[in-house]
Amino acid sequence: MTRAVVAIEPILDQPTARLCAAIADGERSGVRLAVVAPGEYGKTALLDHLESACAKGGVPTVRFEQISGVEDIEPALMLVDDAHALDDGALDKLRRCAEDDRLGLIVAARPMPRPVALNDVLALLRGQIVLRPLDRGQIEDNIGTNRTEWARFIHARTGGVPGLVHRVVSRLDLRRLAGAPAIPEPALADLRHELDQLNPDTLRLLIATDAGAGGDFDLLCGALGMTSDVVFGLLDDVRTTGLVSADGTPLPVVGQALRSLIPAERRAAVCQRLATIQLDRGAPVLELVRPWLGTGVTGSGIAGAFRAAAEEALDTDPLLAVRLFDAAVTAGAPAAALGARRAEAIALTGDLDTALRLADDVIASPDATDRADAARIAGTALAHRGSWGHATELLRWSGSVRSRAFAAVGLVATGRHAEAKRLLDDSEQRGVDGPPTLLSGALSSMARGVLDSVTGTPTTALSTLVSSAEMLEPVGRAVLLPDSPAALAAVLALQCGEPAIAEPLLKRAVRDGTGGKPMLVRHQLLLAWIAMTRGDTSTAAKPLAAVGQPAHPRDWLFAVAIEVGLARRQSDLAALRKIWGKACAAVIRQPVDLFTFLPLAEFAVAAARLGDQDRLAPHLARAHELLGQLGDPPLWSTVLHWNELHAALTSERRDEAERHAAALRANAEHGAHLATMSAAADCWLRALDGAVDPDEVEVVARGLRDAGCGWDGAWLARQAAIHTTDRSAMLRLLDCARSLQGGPARGDGASEDGSAVAQLSEREVQVARLVVDGLTYKEVGARLFISAKTVEHHIARIRQRLGADSRAELLTQLRALLSAQSAE
Incomplete structure (x- = not known):
């Protein structure tokens, strides 16, 4: 049978142990000592230890409760326990014993209560034995060596109070010490006697302080229905029990015993009162309510407190908010009444599928009062799933300023920019449905920026989106977004040659948690995209690895496109073939919208490399149809034409290449970056015909690099090098290509003759x-x-x-x- 680990003697510090040994050996006679300490500090164990040791050493002892009269006592060491509990007659007898010089005397008592007669006795004593909490080392010595984790755990749960430590240690067995530390159930049961000895008011005080009222004295008085003087007295009393820390809050093992041993209805009554008072005061309840999670307390007031706490937590900790909303339902709140807010909290944790299901249930309920919010949440979830069409209808139906801004973005994304303009104009005319907050301003600017990207200039659109992203930064953490201004600004910046503007926006969005967990993956993927187009494949691979397998189709599309782009840029045809099936599946799952042009364009070149253009053709046709609906905005059409030019040249379709070059030429007047792309296309076509001007090629290639397209610039330089017959021009362009993609250029390791x-x-x-x-x-x-x-x-x-x-x-x-x- 496994032996229990038991503490045989009280654990004493060295000075106290030496003093006790001297008394037991008779070296110290006529001692007059007090042992004043709270309960559980081992006063009784100390007296028992002294009595046993003195018997072995031949020192006579007598217990105070065993004597009938002072005159009949033989000279001995008198041991007095629980002196604070003696009545007036017993204290008078004790005083007379203390006045008898024939007797040694050790008196043990709690600090409170302190009758005047007890003070008179203690005044006759000459010293004190101090009992202290145990440290981790003493606890580990008591358990056994190599039990540091258990010692740390027991110390944290008991505060080192010797009696509590003994209760836990004595109930351990060697089999349990190999597992995770936990308080044994019998140790909790051992505390039942101590709790039963408390008067009802003191027990209610312990329950209230364990429930979180200890830090608010007014709340504590209100919960107990007592005046401050009475509560002060109760706190003094409870501190003498050894069951609480200095602030009167139960030590963790005692709190666990309260929750285990005290009937749930008694705890619920106290918690209900606390919750009602705090809610009536309009005070925060999160810190009060958080410890109640998992305790099983229920009731309408408690449900209301859980709900209010969940609302508080939603801004900073959506996962905690979800737990609190669930606890509110368990405590008795109707699930339907929490539907939309609960769904929003779940969505912010990244579980958009569950959020969509809950929101849809609310939308389908004609009696629900928060259907508009549910529609906004469902629309947001659908946007992440790539269904901007259905998402837009839900967002328009939702009707709030926030929802209308999101809906306008979706309308532009699906080719209905005129509807988007009418919606935004109408929203401005109707006015906002609340004060002009940072959030409402940021989202309205976001929608205007997206609209400007198809109806205005690239510079204006990007500037508006950057302003929107910066406005949202202080408040965006708890906002559920179908897309963020930072992400949309990055998509635009990548297409107008300004990735240096987008990168810090995305990094701050990741740092600040803008849009919660659902947006984190998108922000990281766009950072990877910027690095990939720059030609920095190793940097691009890091955030791609960090996001793993994205859960939602839109993010998955971008992640797969980055994998394709990295394989293509590393000339890894085997990897490209391996990933291509997944790429085709990603395209099928994601309907074409304006914000999918970047991955579609990347897939177009890969398809040409693999000779599989037909599979992608319908999706590219839909993209061009969408561009036609929007009036062929240069900002959005350039990326497609540029990559389709690559694809046409890869598959040796010169007529197609000429057509895309002409489209790029038509866009050139709309911005410096678009002009660079057009010049690159023309330079490329001339190079294929053998008309290579190395000066022109270098200028254009470095222009691509400056626009964030370093890999494209290197690719153009290499293609021109292949098609020139001038050996010095060839070497010069190869050096240029290596420098643009990060390889050593001439002067950085290669010789003048191309070594x-x-x-x-x-x-x-x-x-x-x-x-x-x-x-x-x-x-x-x-x-x-x-x-x-x-x-x-x-x-x-x-x-x-x-x-x-x-x-x-x-x-x-x-x-x-x-x-x-x-x-x-």
């Missing part, structure tokens, strides 16, 4: 020469006595180091570099 071959190992140079000479991998392997597979691995590493985007480009670069090396 980027220095990046390659001796074996890789051997392989490269033979491949350039036209040998197959098998023939190269036979020549160098290595396998064909090893040759393939060498070529893959060479291609990665040189940044070659295709085999043709690789061979062109190798011919130029090896030729330059031979010329040296």
